[in-house]
Amino acid sequence: xxxxxxxxxxxxxxxxxxxxxxxxxxxxxxxxxxxxxxxxxxxxxxxxxxxxxxxxxxxxxxxxxxxxxxxxxxxxxxxxxxxxxxxxxxxxxxxxxxxxxxxxxxxxxxxxxxxxxxxxxxxxxxxxxxxxxxxxxxxxxxxxxxxxxxxxxxxxxxxxxxxxxxxxxxxxxxxxxxxxxxxxxxxxxxxxxxxxxxxxxxxxxxxxxxxxxxxxxxxxxxxxxxxxxxxxxxxxxxxxxxxxxxxxxxxxxxxxxxxxxxxxxxxxxxxxxxxxxxxxxxxxx
Numbered sequence: 663x664x665x666x667x668x669x670x671x672x673x674x675x676x677x678x679x680x681x682x683x684x685x686x687x688x689x690x691x692x693x694x695x696x697x698x699x700x701x702x703x704x705x706x707x708x709x710x711x712x713x714x715x716x717x718x719x720x721x722x723x724x725x726x727x728x729x730x731x732x733x734x735x736x737x738x739x740x741x742x743x744x745x746x747x748x749x750x751x752x753x754x755x756x757x758x759x760x761x762x763x764x765x766x767x768x769x770x771x772x773x774x775x776x777x778x779x780x781x782x783x784x785x786x787x788x789x790x791x792x793x794x795x796x797x798x799x800x801x802x803x804x805x806x807x808x809x810x811x812x813x814x815x816x817x818x819x820x821x822x823x824x825x826x827x828x829x830x831x832x833x834x835x836x837x838x839x840x841x842x843x844x845x846x847x848x849x850x851x852x853x854x855x856x857x858x859x860x861x862x863x864x865x866x867x868x869x870x871x872x873x874x875x876x877x878x879x880x881x882x883x884x885x886x887x888x889x890x891x892x893x894x895x896x897x898x899x900x901x902x903x904x905x906x907x908x909x910x911x912x913x914x915x916x917x918x919x920x921x922x923x924x925x926x927x928x929x930x931x932x933x934x935x936x937x938x939x940x941x942x943x944x945x946x947x
Contacts, residue, residue: 800846
């Protein structure tokens, strides 16, 4: 039997997140291979990290691929049975990775495994019948900050839809897993802590926040249109379209930041209604 570290590669995605990457890597045992997609399009992180960590490789795509595209870019560089994705703003236990692999090797017909999530305001047990004694529970949805992928299964349905730059990329993948009878499993007794901080340098947060609002609305409509119908997409988003239009007018003279937030929501949704691609990117120099 292969050693645990031979079965898995760990994938991270960075965008102006150098310090968070360095902090997070200190949690990962040095015998596990780590693959990082750096969407910043700079060699600074690559040089710093690869000089400091022998087990880490940093890959730089030609342009910003977003979260799902960034995960795809790194996992295509792996040749392991499993790939484990982490957000950068989480804390894991020393044996978290090993526990997940043990479960992965003991069951069949799963596409995605997720550890349970604890932060100050949230626990994935919220989704569960708390009377259940099952340690592993089949779910329709889990939080996307830590996901273990069964590569053999997911190759059959494709990985993340790269038309989605940000938001709803996990929902889309979960939908395809369930449609193809690949289970999404929550490991109730394996916990990670999620701090919920931005994974981007704070000095860029306003620009990032505006982009996130744009992409959230674009991706929401796209997800429902793709997996259900155009009319279902309208049903799920039209009230938000009206709200964004009203609030952008309301805040135009009194609060510029909130005006820009709702303007971006309106723009993202309008572009998605018109079947235009997810084109907006952060303007960071």
